[in-house]
Amino acid sequence: MPLILEVALPVPLDAIFDYLPHPHTAHFRQALGCRVQVSFGQRKLIGVIVGHKQASDISPAKIKPIEHLLDLDPILDPGWLAKIRWCARYYHHPLGDTLFSCLPTLLKKGEPADALQDQIWFTTYLGQQIEAMPKTPAQWRLLQMLRQHPHGLEVSAISAQGFQSTQLHKLRDKGLIDYRQEPKLTAQVSGPLLAEAELVLTPEQTSAVQHIQQAQGFHVFLLEGVTGSGKTEVYLQALRPVLARGQQVLVLVPEISLTPQTLHRFRRRFACSLVALHSGLSERERLEAWLAAKRGAAAIVIGTRSAVFTPFANLGMVIIDEEQDASFKQMEGLRYHARDLALKYAQEAQVPVILGSATPSLESLRHALAQHYQHLQLTQRPQTNKPTPPPLQLLDIRSLKLQEGFSLPLLKRLDTHLQAGNQVLIFINRRGFAPALTCYTCGWLAECPQCDARMTWHKEPPRLHCHHCDTQQAVMLTCPHCQSEDLHPLGWGTQRSEAFLQQRYPEIPLVRLDRDAVSTHKRLQTSLQQIQQMQAGILLGTQMLAKGHHFPRVTLVAVLDADTGLYSSDFRALEHSGQLLTQVAGRAGRAHQAGEVILQTRHPDDTNLLELCQHGYSYFARRLLEEREQLSLPPYEYLAILHASGKTREQVHQVLTEMAAHLHPYIQATRGVEEADSLIQAQGLNAIGPFPAPMERRKNRYHMQFWLQAAQRAPLHETIAASLRYLRQHKQARTIRYAWDIDPWDTLG
Ligand SMILES: Nc1ncnc2c1ncn2[C@@H]1O[C@H](COP(=O)(O)OP(=O)(O)OP(=O)(O)O)[C@@H](O)[C@H]1O
């Protein structure tokens, strides 16, 4: 019986495919984790060997041999493959697609998994002994330079000194020097690890660092530190011994390009090889970074969500900064949560994890309160007159006349802070000019033709834009309903506030930060620089401006509308809103001057808002946790949402209803009903739906949801697996799109 190779392919089918080994290559070479090229239908695909077996269900005559073996050494080791398998199982996503979502693009395309090599030139014994070369002074100078570098010098460093490669080769012909090949990204530079002095820690920071440094094996710390309390310094000092031991550190951050300061601080601190994985890299650079981590040459890997899939030779610690951040959750395709995967991987690697946040997620907070995680707290800001972040002040605007969204008392505070030469930060949660366009005569509203949503009015370039499906239209001059010319913006977006503020403060430079204003990496860097160098007095923007930044000269933070998020149907909306308001408020008074935070509201009596303002996020979050527990919502129960969409509402509804009926016995079984023959024993699996999604029509498709909620993970996952088995063989289900979202970040998408 021939050996059969099981190959994962980048196809959206939940299957692994059988192939025969390459006829002219030894079996042992066709190892797990090696890439192969195979023919799949009419196509040639690159796949990865994920298993070997003796027999296949398909008759041997029908199984094709692989066409090429692309790797002599596996690109993925068995441990890494096991992680990918776990991830695919947990998120109920096809293994092939999961595996290929995690690989650098160049590897998916079949590029060799070889690191770029550098020539390192060094002197031979003869080269060290020779005393003079009177006829070739340039070669002599080159030789003398190389003599000062006993470990050798890269070609780039040599040519930077003005030498030519012909000179190198002439010296080599004389037997005085030689070279070796080494990967471009190499491990630890010799010399001291610290490139700059460490800050003197506050007592709270000291205690946190000590606890972390004492940890052995897998141990999770929740570092809950108020905004500006110096969490980054804690990470830096906690990880130093890990690097000193020669181990690697993975640092996950929400968005590197947004907060280049954090990256600079890591780079400045350590004389070791650091790779940053972010959207600004070329595919080649990504591959180099991936390979460097895999062979242990990258001591620190800092990256956004997908960096969690980086393989490490010798991982020693994982740090997740702003662990509550939405960007860690991928919302489409493989809907994974990078924090949760990182925790799982750290557990396997038996290394400590630091989850850092000023506003921890309720998930992490619950674990900390239940002492599954060690809770470390920083309650004060170092080296400021006001060691705690400024309180949030509510400004009741119900009876106030607004000028383009700004009340008079707020404008007066702006005047005062600006006259004092400080920076003010204005937070508006909407980009564009106005969130809607309306007709004052008949009440018509510009709506997206494809979605149940309003079109946002943008002024530059002028257009109506649906932020859900990207549909764009020209701005009309008359109302399409009643032909009146009385069209007006409704509500405020960043562009509208910008126009107003520029008019009111013509002398004061303004920087606007939102996705339209800083669409490129370069523009973002320029804007951030302007802020740091005090070339801007007014900073205006969306979420982009709210988190992670350290702007020492900002003394006033104003939130134009604190009410968005207070009355959403999403059960996580309050948590997210509390986090966002606290984060944005945390940008005020971070250095020597005191800060002030003003939230405009039409609901000054709202108990949630009051509680957040009076007692702070930490208290607020603990109260939300109690509420979640009473309602059996995450993190007390587990939730999974099936998102389904189709061309008609009826189509989706029918498939999901039939599926729900099919799942009924499984769900009953969890409640202890006798007749259901299922293995599921746990109590209380709950099914809700199908029901229309909060935005039912999107991109001309009808969206529905079906929820499963459970106190235990096992019955939840078994039922999800049953639903997928059912849907895969259901004929009508082929006409709809569906995907499960496990541990959803919100219930809207
Ligand atoms: N022990 C210390 N002594 C002096 N300055 C410190 C100390 N620790 C941190 N700082 C400084 O305090 C400032 C704020 O620190 P950092 O940005 O790390 O705070 P953070 O907790 O990450 O804040 P946020 O959650 O708001 O992003 C930085 O400029 C940092 O250099």
Ligand SMILES: [Zn+2]
């Ligand atoms: Zn739309």
